[in-house]
Amino acid sequence: MKVSRADFVISAVSEKQYPNDQLPEIALAGRSNVGKSSFINTLIQRKNLARTSAKPGKTQTLNYYRINEQFYFVDVPGYGYAKVSKQDRQKWANMMENYFEHREVLKAVLLIIDIRHDPTQNDIQMYDYLKYHQLPVIVVATKLDKIAKGKRTKHLQRAINLLELEKEDVMIPFSSQTGEGKNEAWQVVKSFL
């Protein structure tokens, strides 16, 4: 997709702040620091519209990016960050549940995993949760550049097996560093708009 416009719209802390223009939304889920912001920046070809940071887990907000006035990428706060309080974790869980279970304009979820490692328990839980709620899931296996070419198939297959990926779900090998997987990611995103 040719991105002629990409605007950061809002860091929403509550439902009241979600845009109400009815544009479709594609959410990004994944553990903190997995590469969600980098994924967005790569797709829209901006160096730093989505904030990438070395300090994971700070943002407990839904970050809305409007693309070509056509749809939103919604960066949801990362999970599995040990250093947040129980109270914050509960707040996070409530916000996520409300968003994933009730947001009508949500069309699909990009679940970003780090292909260097096996999917974590949190990744598996998130995948199962999204499937349970019948949301289309697109698994993006990022940081592909960090794996030697000869080992990639093995890592991808392990991720498919451990997540017990279903036939209708797609896994896209991806790298923000090299841009591998970018066209495929756009194709899949477009198919949900």
Ligand code: GDP
């Ligand atoms: P977020 O917390 O999920 O938004 O993660 P970020 O996009 O901020 O990325 C976390 C760190 O991983 C940053 O240092 C990025 O530069 C790095 N990173 C993200 N994607 C890739 C990738 O595809 N390859 C490599 N080598 N590093 C990446």
